[in-house]
Amino acid sequence: MKNPNPEPDLVPLYPLLYEDAVRRALLEDMGRGGDLTADAIVAAQETAAARIVARAPGRIAGLDVACEAFRCLDPGLQFDVRIRDGKDAAAGDALAVIQGSARPILSAERTALNFLARLSGIATATRDIVARIRGTSARVVCTRKTTPGLRALEKFAVRAGGGSNHRFGLDDAVLIKDNHIVVAGGVAEAIGRVRRHAGHMVKVEVEVDTLEQLETALKEKIDAVLLDNMSVETLAEAVRMANKRVITEASGGITPQTAAAIAATGVDLLSIGWLTHSAPALDLSLEFSLKL
C-alpha cells in the first residue's frame, strides 16, 4: 500500500552541517572581548522582540542558520519563522520574530544577518533566472565556485531558489575539463582513463569547446557534456547532435540577461557560477523593540 505522506520539498540541512561555520563566525565577531557596546549599555534583565525584515523582495534561504547564530549565544531565545526557506518575501515582510533577552539578540544580529542575506541573495538570484527560463526544459545548476567554507550552505541556497546542484566537490563526480584533455592527449584517451578508474556510482561529464570535440566525445560512454562558452547557435547545434543521448549543459559566463536565450536552445542545464560568486546579498534588517 502506498504511503500517503507527501514527498519532501526543500529539505532543511542538519545543523551538524553548519554549526561549526556559525560558531566560527560568531567568534570572529566577538574576538576576545565580546560585544563592548551591548555589554556596556544593555542590562542583563532587559528583554526585547526583534523582527528580521526584508527591505527588498526576494527568495529566503538560511533562517535555520540565522536561528543557530542567535541560539548559540542564548539557547533561551525564541525564534519564530514567518516565511520559510524556499518561500518568497515582499519588501517589508517579516521573515522571523525573535524574543527574549535583549543583549544576545543585539550581539548576534550581524552574524545572523550576514548568513541570511548572503544565502537569500543566492536563492533570489537563482529564482530569478529560473523564472526567466520558464517554459524551456532547462534547469539552473550551480558550480564549485562557492565561498570557501560555505559550500553546503550555498548549495542549499541554490536549491531554495529552485535550482539544482552540480557536483558537491571533486570526489562525487567526474568532470573532464580542457586541461585534463591536454594532459591525456585527447578526449577519447581522457575518457578511457576515467572509465578504467572510476567507480560504478560515478557519473562522467566532459567539457567540450567545439562541435568537433563534441562529436568525438559522443562516441564514448559518458553521461553529460559541458558545452563551454558556445554561441547560442552553436549550442543549438550541439543539442541537436547530442540528441538526448547525453545530458547537455551550457556553461561560461551565463548571466540573468543571457539565460533565456541559452535555455531556448534546448540544453538541459545552465550552470552559472555567478550565482554563488557574485550574486548580491538580499537587503535585510533587524527591527528591534523593547516590546512586541
Next chain:
Amino acid sequence: MKNPNPEPDLVPLYPLLYEDAVRRALLEDMGRGGDLTADAIVAAQETAAARIVARAPGRIAGLDVACEAFRCLDPGLQFDVRIRDGKDAAAGDALAVIQGSARPILSAERTALNFLARLSGIATATRDIVARIRGTSARVVCTRKTTPGLRALEKFAVRAGGGSNHRFGLDDAVLIKDNHIVVAGGVAEAIGRVRRHAGHMVKVEVEVDTLEQLETALKEKIDAVLLDNMSVETLAEAVRMANKRVITEASGGITPQTAAAIAATGVDLLSIGWLTHSAPALDLSLEFSLKL
C-alpha cells in the same frame, strides 16, 4: 638618526591568519575521495606550468592565499607572483605562474581561484569607489558585513583596494546604534553607560539618523558619528555641525553610483557594506600547459 627604510605599504597577512580557512576550503572540495578526475587522468610524473590570468581588469588581492592553496596540496610547487596584491592588472595579465607537478595544480585550482577572485573582486570594487571620490577628503571604509569565516581576508582586500578598515569586530571599538539607544533610553544615556564601562583604548562612535540626534550626540565625549541614511543635503549640514570636532561617517546603502556625491559633502568616511557582501568576483582563469 632616522632609519632610511621606507614605511610599509600594503602589509601581507601572516599565513597563520588564513591557513585554516584554506585547509577547510580544500577539504570541502576534496571530500573523502579526493579529485576523482585528476587522479584518473594525470600521472604522478606529469609536470606542468600554469598561469593565473585576469579576464577583466582589476585590483589584485589574495595571491598569498591562492599560493597557500596550491602549496597545501604540494609544498614542492613553485609559485611566482607577477602582479602583487594591491596592484592593478589589465585584462589578459598573468598574476602568477605555477610550476611543478601537474596533478596538484589541477586539484587546487578551483579553491585557489575561489579565494583570489572573491578577494580581488572586493579590492577592485574598493579601488573603483576610491577613484570616484578622488579629490574629496573622504576615505572608503568597510563594515562588519563580511563573509562568515573570511573577515580577516576581506578586511585585507579592502586595504588592497585603497580603503580603510572600520572595526574588526564587536570587541575593538564601540558603535552605538539605534537599537542601543532605544535600550538606553536616549543618546546621552547610552554614551554615558559606555563611558563608564569602556576601556581607555576604545573609541566610541554613535549612529544618528537626524540632525537633532546629532546635536545631542555632539554634546557628549565621542570620537565619531555615523550619519545613517541621510540625504546629501542633510549630510552636508551634519558635517557643518560636526565642524571637525568628531569624525563623520556616512552610511546606508552607498553604492559606486552615489559615492561621489556623498563624498562631496565633506564627510570623513564612506562606510560601504556592499564592498564585502555584494561586490562581484573578479573574473580569473588558470591557463594550463604541459610546457612553460
Next chain:
Amino acid sequence: MKNPNPEPDLVPLYPLLYEDAVRRALLEDMGRGGDLTADAIVAAQETAAARIVARAPGRIAGLDVACEAFRCLDPGLQFDVRIRDGKDAAAGDALAVIQGSARPILSAERTALNFLARLSGIATATRDIVARIRGTSARVVCTRKTTPGLRALEKFAVRAGGGSNHRFGLDDAVLIKDNHIVVAGGVAEAIGRVRRHAGHMVKVEVEVDTLEQLETALKEKIDAVLLDNMSVETLAEAVRMANKRVITEASGGITPQTAAAIAATGVDLLSIGWLTHSAPALDLSLEFSLKL
C-alpha cells in the same frame, strides 16, 4: 598529439586527507606526558635505523600514512619505501627503512604500525578476493561500513588491493534501500521522488530483495541494482533479467569463501562490508638497530 605519459595507477592520497587523523592518533598515544619509556632511556643524540617488516605475506597500503606519523614527531627522519602501496610483500620483506634520531622512531612506532597494519589488512583481504574471482567479469567494491574517521584511508586501501570504491558517503550517490522503499510506499514511488530531486551528476541504485522487486525496478530509470542476500541461483536469474541494462551488484554477507560462486553468476559487482569492518590486520613489526 597523444601525450606519451602513462596514465596513473594507484594514486596516493594528498596528505591533507589524512594528516589530522595521524596527529590525533599520535596525541592519543602521547597523552600529556609523552613517551615515558623512551624519554627515560633514549638519549637525544642516539641514532638508529629501523625496518618495517611484514611477518606475513600481504598487499601493502598506508606507507605514506606511516611516514607521516614518524615525520610528525621528527621531520628529520629519513623514510625510504622499499615496497610501495599497492604492491605485494612476502613474509620477511622490508616495506620501508627509517633512519635518524632513535627516540622519535620508537615513540611513533606503534601509531605508524597501527595505520599500516590495518590498511594493509584491508588491501590484502581485497586482493585475495579479487584473486578468487579472477576470470569472471565481477569487480570487488567496498561499502560505507568503514571505521569511523578513517573512510578516505580505508577506501584507498581497497583500491590498493585491486578493488573499487562504492559511494564515499551519503552525498555522492543515491542508494535506495528497503527502508526508503517502505517510506515511499513502493519501489517506483521511491525512484520517482529521487528523480525529481537528484542532481544530474548523481547515479541512482536500488536495493531489491526479490525478483519481483527487481522486475519493478527495471521499469524505472536507474543506474544499478543492489541484489541483497540472494541465493546464487536467484542472483543468476537476476543478472539474466537485468540483461546488462543496469549494473548488478551482489551484496549481503559475502565472504572470501562465497565470493567465487557469487561472481560466477555474472554480476558486475560484489560489495563486501567485511573488507573494512572485519578484515584482520596484516602482521607487521619494526626491526630496530643502532646501526644500519
Next chain:
Amino acid sequence: MKNPNPEPDLVPLYPLLYEDAVRRALLEDMGRGGDLTADAIVAAQETAAARIVARAPGRIAGLDVACEAFRCLDPGLQFDVRIRDGKDAAAGDALAVIQGSARPILSAERTALNFLARLSGIATATRDIVARIRGTSARVVCTRKTTPGLRALEKFAVRAGGGSNHRFGLDDAVLIKDNHIVVAGGVAEAIGRVRRHAGHMVKVEVEVDTLEQLETALKEKIDAVLLDNMSVETLAEAVRMANKRVITEASGGITPQTAAAIAATGVDLLSIGWLTHSAPALDLSLEFSLKL
C-alpha cells in the same frame, strides 16, 4: 558507617570522550550535501520506529555512542536501550529501540552501526577469550594496537567484554621493550634509567624474550614482566621463576585458540592485540518500520 550503595560495574564513558569522534564520523558520511537519498524520499513529518537487532550472538558495547550518533542529527529522537553495554545478546535480540522523525533515523543509521558493530565485536571477542580461560587465574588485557582515533572507545569495549586495560598510552606507564633494551645496552641499565626518571605513580614493566633475560629483570625493582612469544613450557617456567614477586604477562600472537593453554601456565595476564586490531565486527541490523 558503610555506604549501602553497590560499587560500580561497567562504567559508561562521559560523552565528552567520544562526541568528537561521532561528529567526525557523521560529517565524513554526510559530506557537503547530506543524505541525498533520504532527503529525496522521506518527508519531514514522517515518523518511524526502528530496532537495532543482533544478527549474531554477542556481547554489547557502544550503545551510548550509537545513541549519540542519532541524537547528533536530531536531539528529539527517543533512544531506549534494551540490552545494556556489557550484557549479552542472542541472535535476534533487540538492543535498542529508536523512535521519532524518520529521516534522521535513516541518515544516522550507518554511522551508529559502524561504531556499535565494531565495539561489540571487540567486546564479544574479549568475552569469548575470557570464557575460554575461566578457571585459571589469568585476566585478558588489550594493547595499544587500537584503531587510530578510537582508543578510549576500544578500551571501553574490552572492559565491556570482561577484559582489563593495559596502559592507555605512552604516558601512563613504562613498558621497556626489546628495542629500549638495545639502546640502553642491557635490561638492568634500561631499568636503572627508568628508575631515575619515572614518577612515583608510574609502574614499570619489562619485556623479556628468554629466561635468562627474565632472571636479570627479576633482580631489579619492577612491577611486571612481559613474557614475549614464549612457548607454553617456557611460560610455565617463567611463572615459576617470577614466583608472584612481579605480575607476569604473556604476549605475542595469542588467539582464541591458544589462550586456554597459555592461561593454564599460571600467568597473570594474557595481552592480546588481536582483540582490537583484528576481531570481526558483530553483525547488526536496523529494523525499521513506520509504526512501532
Next chain:
Amino acid sequence: MKNPNPEPDLVPLYPLLYEDAVRRALLEDMGRGGDLTADAIVAAQETAAARIVARAPGRIAGLDVACEAFRCLDPGLQFDVRIRDGKDAAAGDALAVIQGSARPILSAERTALNFLARLSGIATATRDIVARIRGTSARVVCTRKTTPGLRALEKFAVRAGGGSNHRFGLDDAVLIKDNHIVVAGGVAEAIGRVRRHAGHMVKVEVEVDTLEQLETALKEKIDAVLLDNMSVETLAEAVRMANKRVITEASGGITPQTAAAIAATGVDLLSIGWLTHSAPALDLSLEFSLKL
C-alpha cells in the same frame, strides 16, 4: 522616555567565549581512560551535594566557567551560585552548591577549581590594588601578559576585580613601544606612519621612557602615553606636562606595594602585568557530602 532598567554592571561572558577552553581542560585531565578512581569507587546511582568554599577571603570570578565544567560532564547537575562573580567572599563562604550525580561532581572538581581559583586570584589581586589607590583618580588596567589561551577569561577576571581592560590584542589598538620607535627612527616618525595606516576607530598610545620623549610625543596627535619605568617624581612631572591632553598610563613592575604612590602622581592608569602573570590563585575547596 528613559528606560527604567539599570545599566549593566559586571557582564558575564557568553559561554561561546570559553566553552572550548573548558572542554580542552577536561579532556586534558580525562585522557583516554577517564577518571579511574571515581569510576572504580562511585556507583552510577550515587548522588551527592557539594559546596565550593573559599578558604581565604577574595573577589570571585569564574563561576560560570566552573559551572560549564561540571555541566560538560553531566548536563543534569544543578549548580546554584551563592556569591556571584564580582562579589567578595569571606574565608569559609560557600560560592556555589552543586547537586546531582556524585561521579561527575568528583570527576570535574579539579578542572572547575583550576579555572575558578586562577580567575578569582586575578580578581582578588585587582580588587586589592584598586582598594589601595582609592581616593586617587587612577584606574587599574591589565596587559597582554595573560596566560596563553585564557585571555578572554583573564580580562574578565580583571573587570570582576574592579579593573579595566587595556587592549585585547594586537589588532584593537596601537601601542607604539620602544622597539617600534627604534625601527621608525624616532617617535614622530613612528606616529606618522601609524597615522597614515590606522583606521579611524583605532586609538594610538606611545611608550616613552623619558620626559624628552614625552615632550616629542605630545606634539603629535595621540590618545595616550605609556610612561615606562619612571620614578614617582618623574611620573608626577610627566602628568603635569601631559596636562590632561592625553591619557597617562604608568607601567613597569608595578606591584601592590608600589601602586598607591604611583597613583598619587595623578596618572590616569596603572597597567600591571603582574595581575595576570603572577597573581596567586585563590584558595578554594570542594566540600562534598552524600546529603545536603
Next chain:
Amino acid sequence: MKNPNPEPDLVPLYPLLYEDAVRRALLEDMGRGGDLTADAIVAAQETAAARIVARAPGRIAGLDVACEAFRCLDPGLQFDVRIRDGKDAAAGDALAVIQGSARPILSAERTALNFLARLSGIATATRDIVARIRGTSARVVCTRKTTPGLRALEKFAVRAGGGSNHRFGLDDAVLIKDNHIVVAGGVAEAIGRVRRHAGHMVKVEVEVDTLEQLETALKEKIDAVLLDNMSVETLAEAVRMANKRVITEASGGITPQTAAAIAATGVDLLSIGWLTHSAPALDLSLEFSLKL
C-alpha cells in the same frame, strides 16, 4: 655490550604536544586584524636581531615553545639558544638570540614571552624548593592544579626545575581522596573497589588525614599514601608507621617556607600545587636592535 651513550637528562617535548597551544595563543593576540602597530611601522625588508634576556635569576623552561611562536609567524627566523631549558640564568643573561625579519619578531614577542616567563617561573620555583630540601631524601612533585590547557608544558617545567611529576591526569593512576572514601564508606572498601577494577599498570595512592586512617590504609595493598595537611610531628610519625612499605607523600599548602621542615620528616615526596597555580612568572624582556 653496553651502549656508551649517556642516558637522557631533561627531555624536550615533541612540538606536537604544544604547537596547537602556541597557535591558539598567537591567534588570540592577532585577532582578525593582525599587529596594527608593527604593520604600520615596520617595513617588510627591515631585519633585526633580538635577545631574550632574564631580568632576574632563574631556571629556564620553554625556549622551544618560544621558538615555535616566532617560527609560527615566520619559519625563516633564526633562533639560537644560549641557555638551555633546565639550566640556570643570572640576571642579565641572554637566553636566546633571534635574527631575521623585524616585523614577525615584534609581532610574536609577547606570545613567546608569555609562555617562557610562565614556564620559567614554575621551573624556578621548583628549583628553589628542591634546593631548600637538599640533603633530605624527599623529592618535589607537582599536582593536577595546572593551568587549563597547559598541563603538558607545566609538567615539563617542573621537570626542568628538578622536580618530578605526579600523575598527568585522572586516567594514569588512582588517587583515593577523602571524598571517594566518603562514597565508599571507608578506606578499606574504597581500596577494595579499586583493586577489583584497576588495571595492572595502575598505581594506587590513598589520601589520609589522620594516623588512624593511615593505619587502616597500611593494611591494604597500596603503593603510596598522601598525608594531607598533617603537622610536622604527625608527618614524622606517619613516616615511621609507613616504614618504607609504601611511598609517603606530604601534601597541603606546602610553600617554599615550610618545605624544608616537612622534608626533614623523612617523607618521600612533597606535592606542591603552588608550583603551578601560583608561582610568579620569571621576569624576562626582549632586547631588540636593528643590528646584531
